Amino acid sequence: MGLKSLRRIEATKGWSISTVYFIYTAIFWGYPFFWLFILALSKWNFLTPRKFIWFNNFIKMFQDELFWRVVLNTFNFMLYYIPMVLGLSLLFAIALTKIKFFKTFFVLAFLVANVSSGVAYSIIFQRLFAINGPLNKFIYALTGKTIPWFSEPQLAILSIAMMVTWKFIGYYGLILFSGLNSIPKSLYEAAELDGATGWKKFWKITLPLLNPSIVMVLVLAISLVFGIFTEPYLITGGGPMKRTFTFQMMVYTTAFQKLDPGYASTLAIVAALMSFGCVILTRKLIEREVEYA
Amino acid sequence: MKKIPKIILYVILFIASLIWIYPYIWMFMGSFKPSDQIFTTFWPSRFTAEHYRFILETAEKMHRPFVRALGNSIIISVIVTVSVIVSSAIIGYAISRLRFKGRNIVFNFIIFQMLFPGFLFIVPLYVLIRALNLTDTLSAVILPSLMSAWGIFMFAQSYKSIPKEFIEAARMDGAREFWIIAKIMVPLTGSTASIVGLFTFIGIWDNFMWPLIVIRDYDKMPLSVLLASFNHEYGSYVGPLLAGSVIQTIPMVLIFLIFRKYFLQGISMSLK
Numbered sequence: 001m002g003l004k005s006l007r008r009i010e011a012t013k014g015w016s017i018s019t020v021y022f023i024y025t026a027i028f029w030g031y032p033f034f035w036l037f038i039l040a041l042s043k044w045n046f047l048t049p050r051k052f053i054w055f056n057n058f059i060k061m062f063q064d065e066l067f068w069r070v071v072l073n074t075f076n077f078m079l080y081y082i083p084m085v086l087g088l089s090l091l092f093a094i095a096l097t098k099i100k101f102f103k104t105f106f107v108l109a110f111l112v113a114n115v116s117s118g119v120a121y122s123i124i125f126q127r128l129f130a131i132n133g134p135l136n137k138f139i140y141a142l143t144g145k146t147i148p149w150f151s152e153p154q155l156a157i158l159s160i161a162m163m164v165t166w167k168f169i170g171y172y173g174l175i176l177f178s179g180l181n182s183i184p185k186s187l188y189e190a191a192e193l194d195g196a197t198g199w200k201k202f203w204k205i206t207l208p209l210l211n212p213s214i215v216m217v218l219v220l221a222i223s224l225v226f227g228i229f230t231e232p233y234l235i236t237g238g239g240p241m242k243r244t245f246t247f248q249m250m251v252y253t254t255a256f257q258k259l260d261p262g263y264a265s266t267l268a269i270v271a272a273l274m275s276f277g278c279v280i281l282t283r284k285l286i287e288r289e290v291e292y293a
Numbered sequence: 294m295k296k297i298p299k300i301i302l303y304v305i306l307f308i309a310s311l312i313w314i315y316p317y318i319w320m321f322m323g324s325f326k327p328s329d330q331i332f333t334t335f336w337p338s339r340f341t342a343e344h345y346r347f348i349l350e351t352a353e354k355m356h357r358p359f360v361r362a363l364g365n366s367i368i369i370s371v372i373v374t375v376s377v378i379v380s381s382a383i384i385g386y387a388i389s390r391l392r393f394k395g396r397n398i399v400f401n402f403i404i405f406q407m408l409f410p411g412f413l414f415i416v417p418l419y420v421l422i423r424a425l426n427l428t429d430t431l432s433a434v435i436l437p438s439l440m441s442a443w444g445i446f447m448f449a450q451s452y453k454s455i456p457k458e459f460i461e462a463a464r465m466d467g468a469r470e471f472w473i474i475a476k477i478m479v480p481l482t483g484s485t486a487s488i489v490g491l492f493t494f495i496g497i498w499d500n501f502m503w504p505l506i507v508i509r510d511y512d513k514m515p516l517s518v519l520l521a522s523f524n525h526e527y528g529s530y531v532g533p534l535l536a537g538s539v540i541q542t543i544p545m546v547l548i549f550l551i552f553r554k555y556f557l558q559g560i561s562m563s564l565k
Contacts, residue, residue: 007392013470014393021384021399021440028418028437029406035417046423095306102303108553109310112317115549115556117499119517120538123524124320127531132332134319166313174560227412229502234521248412248502255416256506264416272413 039265046259057266067267069242070250071274073157076243078225080161085221086214089169093176110170118230125163126150126235150236153243160231160244164224172217179213180206211288218282226275247271320542324535331531344532348540352523352533356511362519363540366498369434369515370544373497376439378490384440385448386474390460400449406442415503422507433507434515438497444489447562451482488559491552495545516541 040057044050061067092110096103113121128135129149136146149159183206191201207214229248232238238245238253247267255264324344326337348359388400418437427433455478463473479486504518511519520537528534549556 010391011393014387014391014396017384017387017391018393018395018399021380021445024440025406028421028439029414031421032414032417033409035420036413039417039420046420092309095302098302099299099306102306106306106310107557108550109313111553111556112546112549113313115495115545116317117517117538117541117545118501119499119521119524120320120541121316123520123534123538124316127323127332127535128316128319134332137332166316169313171560174557178561223410227410229412233502234524251412251416252502252506255419261416261420268413268416272410275410 036265036269039262040269042262044260044262046261053262057263058270060263061266061270066242066245066250070245070247073243073245074225074247074274076154077157077161077228077246078222080158081164081225082218082221084161085165085168085172086217088165089172089217090176090214092169092173093180096173096177097180107170107174110173113167113169114171116167119234121163121167122231122234125159125166129159151240153240156236156240156244160228160235163231164228168221168224172220175217175220176210176213179210179216183209208288209290211286211290215283215287218286219279222278222282223275226271226278317542317546320535320538324532324539326532328532331535344536347530347533348536357519357523358512359516359519359537359540361512362514362516365431365513366515366517369431370494370498372435373438374490374494377441377444377493378486380440381444381448381489382474382479382486383471384445385452386470386478388445389449389452390455390457390478391470403442403445403449407446412502415506418503419506428507429510429513431513434497434500434504437503438500441489441493444493447489448482448485450562451485452478455481484555484558485562487552487555488562491548491555492559494548498545 041052041054042050043053043056096106099106127133130136131146131148135149140146148155150156187205187209188201191205196204226247228246229252232244232246233249233252236244238249248271251264251268251271254267255261322335322337323331325340325342326334327339327341327343330337352359388396388403422428422433422437427436459477459481460473463477468476499517500515501517501521504515505521508514508518511522514522516537520534520541523530523537524534
């Protein structure tokens with residue numbers, strides 16, 4: 001067999017394997033992708049014939065109070081979640097760089113939260129944060145008061161933000177930890193020779209050189225916020241006063257309870273666009289070129 | 294940071310770790326406590342398996358078949374995990390090591406796919422599953438997850454580090470491509486198969502929104518959905534709920550603890 005025919009056989013194999021993937025993707029990715037946009041421009045209830053209404057779903061969305069409530073909720077949630085999760089995972093990462101012993105134990109203790117089942121940990125936290133739950137017993141013993149974690153609007157958002165923070169500190173912390181480890185030690189030594197203090201080193205060396213890892217964590221955290229469903233669905237049902245109603249809950253109820261898949265698709269597209277928008281904005285504002293001098 | 298003695302740092306980290314695993318401890322202990330002691334004691338007067346008996350036997354009579362749901366979850370997760378590993382190993386090989394025209398287009402398309410969040414597809418994918426008459430079947434959960442762009446990408450990336458002499462030598466000996474993948478590529482990138490398998494298993498086992506949508510029949514529900522619906526209808530049965538949560542959690546935590554090394558590698562690999 002000549003080289004040429006061997007090449008041809010290799011190419012045929014490559015193409016046949018790729019074709020299998022393309023057929024699968026055409027059915028379970030391409031087809032839904034196409035229908036996403038058709039649905040967003042349609043009025044339909046899964047049963048009667050579908051009607052094109054062009055951009056009416058989008059117009060309806062801008063006049064929908066519930067949509068604006070969800071947008072506010074999403075940013076309200078981020079206001080608690082992002083600083084909390086970034087701050088704590090940074091502390092965790094820095095602490096890991098300072099210690100020698102038990103490192104594996106600490107990492108596993110924080111990381112095991114990340115592999116908790118969404119349904120199970122929602123059930124558990126609902127009981128832990130309940131009025132007669134262990135957390136309130138503890139708070140009552142200290143202060144003589146109990147905290148209505150899930151029935152006061154801002155507290156309900158905060159509670160869910162705390163749960164998600166619990167889940168992701170280990171994961172984000174490790175991303176930041178590997179970022180910290182890639183900063184050359186010689187930079188700190190040089191700064192110490194110049195008499196730089198701990199805080200100064202943190203602001204002038206650690207934070208700027210950690211930028212790529214911080215951006216990474218922010219991007220992951222922001223994308224996550226737009227996809228939250230399980231926790232509010234199971235614990236608060238979107239309440240109190242719709243304050244924990246998320247984009248995914250709105251997509252779910254619109255499509256499968258109000259039987260309006262067209263409007264639900266519109267909301268999904270807008271949620272994805274807003275998520276992309278926030279990610280791009282964050283990168284524009286925060287991302288810096290990192291140079292190891 | 295000389296100002297903080299090391300010992301204080303260890304104490305803080307230790308307390309924080311305990312707080313972090315406390316929900317697990319509370320869940321596990323609670324599932325063995327008598328009902329009236331779940332909220333009142335840390336160490337109960339006696340341990341009981343009654344909640345497990347309730348969730349695995351009594352609930353069956355209430356037509357909440359948890360044993361069946363556990364079986365459904367295992368079937369779904371094993372089929373999806375095996376399928377994703379095998380298909381990603383083969384397709385990843387094709388797009389990284391076989392030379393053919395348009396290979397880069399396929400590769401770039403797979404990266405393009407990874408840009409879109411999964412939630413975009415939920416409503417139209419339901420329309421498809423409904424049109425195929427697959428609602429209330431396990432296939433509705435299995436089929437859309439059989440192949441993964443992320444898995445293919447992970448394999449393709451790690452294959453790139455294998456010298457091409459290995460592949461050429463095997464071909465000289467008349468080895469078939471599938472043999473090369475199974476006996477050379479996958480073993481040499483052993484951690485990739487573990488990473489892809491680990492993350493796929495955890496993702497599909499814990500999948501909630503999608504099976505909630507496509508499965509309404511209690512006999513076909515995976516554990517996550519049946520547990521959630523039980524929580525909704527019988528929220529006051531705290532003991533059995535904790536027992537169910539333990540059963541739902543254990544496979545994920547166990548697999549994580551066994552493959553923890555690869556979990557850490559997976560985090561650093563997806564950053565590249």
